[in-house]
Amino acid sequence: MLTNMKIKSAIMGCLSFLMVGLVQAQDNWNWPSDQAMEAKAREYNAAYNDYMKAEEFLKAKGPLHWLLTNAPDLNEALYINGVKVYEGAAELATDEAEIASFQDSVLTIYDLRNELYDNEPQWIANKAYYAYKFYKGNKDKVDIATKLFERTIEIHGKLEPSSLNAAYFDAVYRNFAFNKAYTPDEVIGKYEFIMTKLDEDEAAGQNVATSKGTLEQLLAAMDIINCEFIENNMGPKLTADPTNLKLAKQIFQYSIKEKCTSSDIFLKALETIDNDSPTFSTSQVRGMRYMQNSEYAKAGELFEKALTLAETDEQKAEIHWDMAKVHANLGRKSQARSSALKAAELNEERESDAHSFIGGLIMSSSNDCKGGQSRVKDYSIYIAAYNAYARAGDSQGMANAKSRFPSKEELFTEGFQVGDTISTGCWVGQTVTLATRD
Structure with missing residues (x-):
């Protein structure tokens, strides 16, 4: 599925300033040597300029076309203004075939300009922009835009202005969606290259947040990374x-x-x-x-x-x-306890968790601490666990620990009373006050 209108509007809005302005005068005019042809060339040059200034582009293209055909080296202004004329004609035309023809003519103008003046670096970014503007929705021609963006990068090492990067990747996205023109690895390679260039632009002080956001949305829309x-x-x-x-x-x-x-x-x-x-x-x-x-x-x-x-x-x-x-x-339960207490010391929000954790460590230490000579002493670790749970405010843990306390009978049998103290021994290493489960 192609990108939504929000993305498209953002890209075109960023690029609108690329459109070239009118050229009123250029040096190095090469008027035809034949007087009649010179007179006609001067007439048609004035005519197309007047029509262009009045934004009557459909009328301007006639005399301009004559000049391009009969006096192609008259002046570079023909090619600079020619882009404006044919772009304007495409916007005014209503016939789809004519629109497409005028759009193609814009790119042809750049090709003719290059043949005569060999100054491609001056305008290649603009040519790429127009190819994107005209062909981004055309399955058969969108690749022209991607190749022109890549030609721009080949010449300049990057796309300038930086906002062209989003247009380039949108063209890549469309070529992928329309034609499966790239492997997923190739798409990722292009994405990472553009992102690197945007990072460079950002480091140079440019605001590239919108472009980066557009790239991320387009990559996600391709649904190739999972x-x-x-x-x-x-x-x-x-x-x-x-x-x-x-x-x-x-x-x-x-x-x-x-x-x-x-x-x-x-x-x-x-x-x-x-x-x-x-x-x-x-x-x-x-x-x-x-x-x-x-x-x-x-x-x-x-x-x-x-x-x-x-x-x-x-x-x-x-x-x-x-x-x-x-x-x-x-x-390593003793070390586990020390680490838990240190965590609580550094962050008081951990205190409850730490003491509940320690209670759990003690509850799981029956085999570690069982001496087998005194049930009261063996069960005293559960009193230590109870105390830890109490500090944690863990009522469920407290109830579980208390159920493992020694009984009154077990205290009596071994000569102990409730309230006596006893050392738990083992790693627990605490002295606790005896209590019973019943």
């Missing part, structure tokens, strides 16, 4: 060249946009980016991906790296919280 494309088309290239930072960044950006962050190729791209220029975010996200894959030791290494790159207490708290989970999954 998780399958990233995995099957871009993935093998990064696998073959894992240090290709530009490709890695493309994969990263597209994967985020298309929500393909669970793929192996996303992780590979992230590794390439993080190895080249690590940031807090890249290292943390890599660590989280390893966590998802149950590669806890690798995750821990990345989180430690992220911690060195953290700039705020909030970021540091996030990493300590991540490390708490790493330690827990590796069975």
Whole structure:
């Protein structure tokens, strides 16, 4: 489906100032040597100029055509003004065949001008603009516009004014939609090239936000970038060249946009980016991906790296919280507790979660802490868990922990009373006040 009117209007609005003005006078007039022909040439030159100034372009094209045919090297003004005349005639004409003929004549005027004056760099961008304006909706001719934009880039290295970039990619989009003229990889290549040029223009102080937004909308409308494309088309290239930072960044950006962050190729791209220029975010996200894959030791290494790159207490708290989970999954419960408490210290919003997390660690430590000689002592860890849940305000956790307290009978049998204190031992390492579940 082709772009909506909002995009088309934005592009044309940005380009309207490209239209050339009238040329009133030029040096180097080459009047015919024959007096009769010279007189006629002067007459027709005055006539077409008068008609043109009055915007009677359909009348202007007659004498102009005679001059182009019989005195083609009269003056370059014929070709500069000729564009205006034939463009105006195309806008005034009502017959579709005539309109198409006049539009074609605009581009022919540029070709004739080049044959005589060999100054293509001066006007190639304008020629590309007119080809886009006239042919963007024409299945058979839109490729003329794309090739002229590419010729402009070949000559100048870029498109100027910068707003032409959006028109060029719109022509690419239409050629793709009409004719499947490019492979998805070729489209991406053109998109990335234009975006690079827009970045350069932006760095030079130009406002390219509208052009960038248009490109993004057009690329999305092509519906060629999805998780399958990233995995099957871009993935093998990064696998073959894992240090290709530009490709890695493309994969990263597209994967985020298309929500393909669970793929192996996303992780590979992230590794390439993080190895080249690590940031807090890249290292943390890599660590989280390893966590998802149950590669806890690798995750821990990345989180430690992220911690060195953290700039705020909030970021540091996030990493300590991540490390708490790493330690827990590796069975390092004491270290898990320390990391959780450090996260809470750095960010008080983590305090409830931290104590609930610690309660869960303790609840899962029955086998770690079971001595087998005293049921009261073995069950005392659940009192410690209860206290942690209480600090968290976790009523469900508190109820679950209390159900595992020793019973009154168990306290009596071992000579304890409610209110006595006892050391839990093991990694929990707390002294708790005895209570019963009943």
